[in-house]
Amino acid sequence: MLICLAELAERDGVPLRFVVVVLNPDLARDALFHAERLFDRIDFVGVDDFGAVFDGTAPEAERLNGVDMLVNAAHPGFNRQILALALRLGAHAVDLASDMYDAETERTLTFAQYEVDGDLRARGLTALINLGISPGVTNFLIGQRLLELRDVRRRDLEVESVDLYLLEDIDSDEVVFSWSPLVALEELAQQPRLLRDGHLLVLEPFKDPREYRFPGETRSVRQYPLYQEELLSLHRSFPEIASIGIYTGGSEVELVKALFQLNLLSKRTLPQQSELTVEAMVRAILPGMNKPRRIEDYLRSGVIRRAHFAAAAEIRVTETVRNERQTVIETVGLSYLRYQGLLDSPYAGATYIAYPTAVGAAILAWHALAFLREEGGELPGVITGEDLARLLPRPRAEAIRRDLVGWDIDLFASVRDATPL
Numbered sequence: 001m002l003i004c005l006a007e008l009a010e011r012d013g014v015p016l017r018f019v020v021v022v023l024n025p026d027l028a029r030d031a032l033f034h035a036e037r038l039f040d041r042i043d044f045v046g047v048d049d050f051g052a053v054f055d056g057t058a059p060e061a062e063r064l065n066g067v068d069m070l071v072n073a074a075h076p077g078f079n080r081q082i083l084a085l086a087l088r089l090g091a092h093a094v095d096l097a098s099d100m101y102d103a104e105t106e107r108t109l110t111f112a113q114y115e116v117d118g119d120l121r122a123r124g125l126t127a128l129i130n131l132g133i134s135p136g137v138t139n140f141l142i143g144q145r146l147l148e149l150r151d152v153r154r155r156d157l158e159v160e161s162v163d164l165y166l167l168e169d170i171d172s173d174e175v176v177f178s179w180s181p182l183v184a185l186e187e188l189a190q191q192p193r194l195l196r197d198g199h200l201l202v203l204e205p206f207k208d209p210r211e212y213r214f215p216g217e218t219r220s221v222r223q224y225p226l227y228q229e230e231l232l233s234l235h236r237s238f239p240e241i242a243s244i245g246i247y248t249g250g251s252e253v254e255l256v257k258a259l260f261q262l263n264l265l266s267k268r269t270l271p272q273q274s275e276l277t278v279e280a281m282v283r284a285i286l287p288g289m290n291k292p293r294r295i296e297d298y299l300r301s302g303v304i305r306r307a308h309f310a311a312a313a314e315i316r317v318t319e320t321v322r323n324e325r326q327t328v329i330e331t332v333g334l335s336y337l338r339y340q341g342l343l344d345s346p347y348a349g350a351t352y353i354a355y356p357t358a359v360g361a362a363i364l365a366w367h368a369l370a371f372l373r374e375e376g377g378e379l380p381g382v383i384t385g386e387d388l389a390r391l392l393p394r395p396r397a398e399a400i401r402r403d404l405v406g407w408d409i410d411l412f413a414s415v416r417d418a419t420p421l
Helices: 002-012 025-031 036-041 050-054 059-064 076-089 103-108 112-123 137-151 181-189 229-237 251-261 278-285 292-301 339-344 354-374 385-391 394-406
Strands: 018-022 042-046 069-072 092-095 126-128 158-172 193-196 199-202 210-212 221-225 243-249 273-277 304-321 324-336 381-383 410-417
Touching: 002 018, 002 036, 002 354, 018 025, 018 059, 025 042, 025 292, 036 042, 042 059, 050 059, 050 076, 069 076, 069 354, 076 092, 076 112, 092 354, 112 126, 112 381, 126 354, 137 158, 137 229, 137 304, 137 324, 137 354, 137 385, 137 394, 158 221, 158 251, 193 229, 210 243, 221 251, 229 243, 229 385, 243 251, 273 278, 292 304, 292 339, 304 339, 324 354, 354 385, 354 394, 381 385, 385 394, 394 410
Parallel strands: 018 042, 069 092, 092 126, 126 381, 158 243
Antiparallel strands: 158 304, 193 199, 193 243, 210 221, 221 243, 304 324, 324 410
C-alpha cells in the first residue's frame, strides 16, 4: 500500500512523506527490499507497544503530529484506537477490515467504527473503512451499479438479490498461504451467514455449496457461504434488497474445509493434555505467512506456478419489459491474474491477495483524499466503498476504475437473461 501511494503521489506531483510505526523497523525495511528508493521519504518508528502510541503516552507518538491520514494496516482489532487517535490528531483514517466477529456486531448489524461517526462529522474528518479489494473495491463496484439502477427511476424495477462470489486459487508445489493462516482459519471457521428479508440466516460451515465459473477460469469452482464485511455494508447502504450473500472458493478454502471435516478445528482438548485443544495444535504446526523475500523466491523458482484472485457480484434485477416481467442478472467484478508480472516490480514479494488488497486500498484512499484536497469535496464521517461510489463525482469515480486497471486489476461487467437455458 505504501509503494502504491508513493507511485500515485509521484504521478500526480504531490509531495508525500510517510511515518511507519512498527514493532521492528528492520523487518519493515526488509519487507520493502525492492523499494529502497522510497526510504528518504519514510520515517520508520519502532515501538515496543502500539497501545502507548494510541493513547499518546509513548515519546514516539509526537512523530505523528501533523499527519493527514492514519492507516491501520496491522489488525482490525486496532480500528477503534486508530479512530480515537485520528480524532485527537485531527487526521483522516483508513482501515482495511472490520473486527466484526462479535455479538454486538451480530446484534446491531453495524460495524464498531460507526460509534464515532458523529464525532468525525463534527470535526470534518473522514474514516474510510473496509478498504482493500474485498471488501473495498467490491463494495465500490457493486455500489456504482446499484446506484445507477436506482437512478433509472423505473417504478417497477426491483433489485431482488446480490450474490458476491470470491476466488482465492493458487497452484504451487508447497502449502503457501497468501494471507495470515490464523486470520484465514478465523474467517472461514466462522458460521457463515446470509441476509434474507433483512435477517441474518446462520448456516453450518461449508454447507450448501454452489458452482461458479469466473472469467479466466476453464472450469467452475465450488463456492461456500461466507460471513464477510460486504454482507453488512451492502445491507446498510441498500436495505431494500431482500437477499444478500457472499460465497468463496479456491485451493486455500478447500484446505481449510479439509481441516474442518477432519475435525482438526475442534475445540476439544487433547488426551492427557487438557491445556491444549486440537485447533490450537493445528494452528501451531501450520506453516506461517512467508516473508516477501521468500514469496519472491517461490515465484522465481516456479514453486508458485499460477495464482488467481477474482470477485464477481451477480445482481438479480426484475422489471416489466414488453408487458412481461423480465429477470436479468447483471454481473460486475474484478480479476487479478497477472501475478507473475510482480517479479519485475517493487511489489515482487507480495502475495496474489496482498497485492490487489493493498493496491485497491491505496487507489480508493488516494482519490478520496484528492477529492477533499483538490475539489473541496466532503466525505463526512464513516465512509465505505459504496459510499465513495455515491459521493464522488463521476470523473473521479472513473479515474479510480482506470487506476485499478493501470495496476493490473481487470474489471468486467455483463448482463444476461436469468431464464435457464
